[in-house]
Amino acid sequence: MTRLKTLDGKVTSIDAEAIENLAASLRGGVFSDGDSEYDEARTIWNAMVDRKPGLVVRAMGTSDVRSAVNFARDNGLLVAIRSGGHQIAGHAVAEGALLIDLSQMRSVRVDPTMKTARVEPGASLGDVDKETQSHALALPMGINSTTGIAGLTLGGGFGWITRKFGMTIDSLISVDIVTADGAFVRASANENADLFWAIRGGGGNFGIVTSFEFQLHDVGPEVLAGLIVHPLEDAPSLLQEFGKIANSAPDELTIWVVMRKAPPLPFLTEDWHGKEVLVFAICYIGDEEDGGESLKQLRALGNPVADVIGPSPFVGWQTAFDPLLTPGMRNYWKSHDFNGLPGEAVSVLLNAIQSLPDPNCEVFIAHVGGAMARVADDATAYPQRSSHFIMNVHTRWEDASGDDACIGWARKLFDDTAQYSTGSVYVNFMPDDEIERVTGAYGGNMERLSRVKARYDPGNLFRLNHNIKPAGLPQAAE
Numbered sequence: 001m002t003r004l005k006t007l008d009g010k011v012t013s014i015d016a017e018a019i020e021n022l023a024a025s026l027r028g029g030v031f032s033d034g035d036s037e038y039d040e041a042r043t044i045w046n047a048m049v050d051r052k053p054g055l056v057v058r059a060m061g062t063s064d065v066r067s068a069v070n071f072a073r074d075n076g077l078l079v080a081i082r083s084g085g086h087q088i089a090g091h092a093v094a095e096g097a098l099l100i101d102l103s104q105m106r107s108v109r110v111d112p113t114m115k116t117a118r119v120e121p122g123a124s125l126g127d128v129d130k131e132t133q134s135h136a137l138a139l140p141m142g143i144n145s146t147t148g149i150a151g152l153t154l155g156g157g158f159g160w161i162t163r164k165f166g167m168t169i170d171s172l173i174s175v176d177i178v179t180a181d182g183a184f185v186r187a188s189a190n191e192n193a194d195l196f197w198a199i200r201g202g203g204g205n206f207g208i209v210t211s212f213e214f215q216l217h218d219v220g221p222e223v224l225a226g227l228i229v230h231p232l233e234d235a236p237s238l239l240q241e242f243g244k245i246a247n248s249a250p251d252e253l254t255i256w257v258v259m260r261k262a263p264p265l266p267f268l269t270e271d272w273h274g275k276e277v278l279v280f281a282i283c284y285i286g287d288e289e290d291g292g293e294s295l296k297q298l299r300a301l302g303n304p305v306a307d308v309i310g311p312s313p314f315v316g317w318q319t320a321f322d323p324l325l326t327p328g329m330r331n332y333w334k335s336h337d338f339n340g341l342p343g344e345a346v347s348v349l350l351n352a353i354q355s356l357p358d359p360n361c362e363v364f365i366a367h368v369g370g371a372m373a374r375v376a377d378d379a380t381a382y383p384q385r386s387s388h389f390i391m392n393v394h395t396r397w398e399d400a401s402g403d404d405a406c407i408g409w410a411r412k413l414f415d416d417t418a419q420y421s422t423g424s425v426y427v428n429f430m431p432d433d434e435i436e437r438v439t440g441a442y443g444g445n446m447e448r449l450s451r452v453k454a455r456y457d458p459g460n461l462f463r464l465n466h467n468i469k470p471a472g473l474p475q476a477a478e
Contacts, residue, residue, distance in 0.1 A: 002032065004054035005078040005096030007461070014075060019055070025067045027060040028104065041082060041101040042093050045146065045327045048403075049090030053080060053099035060104055062176065062184060062210040068100045069208065070182040073461055080464045081204055083121040084148010088333045089432035091204075091464045100208065102150065110135055115216045116173065121150035121209055126319065133315040138219035140165045145319045146327065150209060155428035156201045156382040158390075160225075160283040160317065163370030164251045165217045169200035169380055170372070176211040180457040188213075198452040201382025202442075203427060205449070205468045206456045220314035224284040224291040228299065229268065229306040232259065232276035235350050236343070238302055242280070243341045245298055247387060251370035252286035253294050259353045260362030263324065267308050276353055282309055283317060329360065330400065332407050334393040334414035335429035336421035337384055341365070345420035349391075352413040357405040360396040363413070365389050383443040384424045391417070392429050427466050438466050447471075 001013040023030040031038040032055055041056045054077075057068040072079045082092035083102045093099060105120035108127050112135040119128055126145030132138050142152050142159045157168025165171065174188035177199070185207070187196040198206050230238055239257065246255050258279040262272050280298060284291035288311060299307060338345065349363060356362075369387030377383045393413050395406040425434075427441045439446050446468070453460075454470035 002055055003096070004075075004098055005094070006076045007078055007459070007463070008076075011096065012075065012077070014055075018071075018075075022057070022067065022071050026057065026064045028058040028064045031056045031058065041099055041103065044082070044085035044087075044090060044092050046086075046088060046090050046331045047328050048330045048332065049093055051090075051093045051095045053093060054096045056099045056101055058101045058104055062178065065100065065102070065178045065208050065210055066182050066184065068098070069178055069180065069461075072098045072100075073180060073182065073459075078464070079461060081208055081462070083150035084124055084146070084152075086144075086147045087151050087428065088331060089430060089466070091432065091466075094464050097464065102208070102210075105210070108132075110137065110216070112137065115218075117214045117216055119149055119212045119214065121148070121212070123149045125149060125152065129315045129318050132216055133219075133221055133313075135216075136218060136221050137216040138314060139171055139214050139216055140168050141318075143318070143321050144325045145322055146325070149212065151204075152428065153212060154199055154201070154203050154209065156380075156426065157428075158366070158368055158372065158426075160254050161217070161219060161285055162368055162372050163249070163254050164285055166371040166375060167382065168214075169382060170375060171215045171217070172200060173213040173215055175199060175209045175213070177207040177209045179207040180459060180461040194452050195456060197379075198381050198449055198456075200380035201427070201445075202449050202452075202468060204465045205453055205462055207462065219285055222311050223314045223317060224282075224288050224295075224309065225312040225314075225317040225320075226282060226309035227306065228280040228282070228304050228309065229262065229272075230278045230280075230302050230304050232278050232350065232353060234302045235259065235278045235353075236346055238278055239341050239346050240343070241301055242298075243389075246367040246389075247369070249367075250286070250294055252284055252291070254283045255298060255367060256281045257365040258362055259349065259364070261356060261359045265306075267306050269305075272305055274359065276356075277305070281321075285314075324360075324362075329396050329398060330403070330406075332395045332410055333429050333431055334410045335425050336391045336414065336417055337424045337426070338389040338391060338421055339386070341389060342420055345417055348413070348416045348420075352409070352416070355409070357395065357409040358397040358402055360398075361406060361409070362394050362396075363391065364394065365391050377443070378445060378448075381442065381445050381449055382427075383445045384422075384426070388422065390426055390429070430466055435467075438468065441466065442468070
C-alpha cells in the first residue's frame with residue numbers, strides 16, 4: 001500500500017494493483033521513494049524546498065498526463081505539477097502529493113517559414129533559445145536559461161526583448177491542455193477563448209499544458225548588450241536619471257538595474273570584488289549604430305568602474321546571469337511594482353543594500369513597457385500592462401543557518417518599500433507565504449478568473465499554485 005495525501009489534507013492508501021494499472025497505462029513510469037527517478041523529480045531549483053511526494057508519475061506525453069490526472073481525480077489526491085521546477089514558491093513539489101513530472105517532455109520544434117515554435121512544458125528557456133536562434137528567431141522570455149518555459153509563460157513572462165515584442169504570453173498562439181476532467185483541450189483566440197485568456201497569466205490553475213505554440217520574432221543572432229558598473233555611493237543620482245531614460249527609451253532598448261556586492265567578474269579589478277555596486281544591464285536589439293546613439297545618455301552618467309557593452313550573441317546574453325542563479329542554493333524573493341522611483345524609495349533601497357545578509361543577495365529593478373504596455377489590462381489574465389518598474393528582492397544563500405537573516409532582510413525591505421508601490425505584483429516572483437496577495441496580483445481580472453476556474457476546475461484539483469479559487473468558493477477556502 002502507498003500512502004498519499006488527499007485534497008482535504010487527509011491521507012489515503014492506494015493498493016499496489018491500482019498503481020500497477022496506472023503504470024501500465026503510461027509511456028513513462030511511476031516511481032516512489034528509493035528510486036533515482038523519484039529523487040530527480042522532487043529536486044528543484046530552490047534548495048529550500050525539500051519535500052517528499054507520495055508518488056511520482058514521470059510523463060512522456062499527453063496520454064500520460066491524462067492518465068495521471070484521471071488517477072488523481074478519481075482517488076481525490078493532492079496533485080503537484082512539475083515542469084522546469086524553477087518557481088520560487090516551490091509549488092512543483094508537495095509532501096505526500098501525487099507529483100506529475102513533465103520534465104522529460106522537452107521537445108522544441110521550430111517552423112522557420114511560419115516563424116512559429118511548438119514547445120513542450122519540460123523545456124527550459126535555454127532549450128528554446130538554442131532552437132530558435134539557429135534561425136535568427138527569438139521568443140520574449142526571462143533572463144535565466146534554466147527557467148522552465150511552462151511556469152514562465154503561464155505567469156506572464158518578461159525579459160530583454162519584452163519592450164519590443166511584448167510578454168511571452170503576447171506571443172502565445174495556442175496551447176494543448178489537459179483539464180481536471182481528463183479532457184484534451186485546444187485553447188486559442190478562436191477555440192475555448194475563455195480558457196486561453198485565463199492561462200495567459202493565470203498560472204497552472206486551469207489545467208496542465210502539454211504543448212505551447214508560439215509566434216517567433218526576428219532577433220539576432222547578435223545584439224548590443226552588456227553591463228555598466230558604478231559605485232553604489234553614486235546610486236541616488238544614477239537611479240533618478242535611470243528612471244527618466246528608461247521611460248523615454250525606444251522599444252529596442254531595455255535597461256535594468258542590479259544592486260549587490262560585486263562578484264569576481266573578469267573585467268573588474270580585484271579591489272572592486274565584494275564591494276557594493278550598482279549595475280546597469282543593457283540589451284539593444286536594433287541596428288548597432290542606432291543602439292550606440294540610444295545609449296549615449298546612459299553611458300555618460302557618473303564615473304563607472306567598468307563599461308563592457310558591445311556586440312554579443314543573443315543566445316549568449318540570455319545565459320549571462322546563469323552563474324549567479326545556479327541550482328542548489330537557498331532562495332527567497334519579495335517583489336513590488338512601482339510606477340516610478342521616488343527619492344524616498346531609493347533611500348530605503350540603498351540603506352538595505354549596505355546591510356546585505358549574504359554576498360549572494362541582490363535587488364534588481366526591471367523596467368517594462370513598450371509593446372507590453374500597448375496591450376489592454378483585460379486582454380489577458382496578466383493585468384499590469386502600464387509602463388512600470390518591477391523590483392525583485394532576491395535573497396540567496398548556501399546554508400539553512402542563514403534562513404532567518406536572509407528571509408528577515410527581504411521581508412523588511414519589502415515592508416519598508418510597500419508605501420511606494422502600486423500594490424500589484426508579478427505572480428512568478430511571489431514566494432509561497434503570500435496567499436493574501438493573489439487578488440492583488442490579478443486586480444480587476446480576478447472575478448473573471450474565478451469564473452473560468454469554476455468552469456474548468458470546479459473541484460480545485462489544481463490548487464498547488466498561487467491559487468485562484470473557483471467562483472462560489474471563498475478565497476480563504478482550501
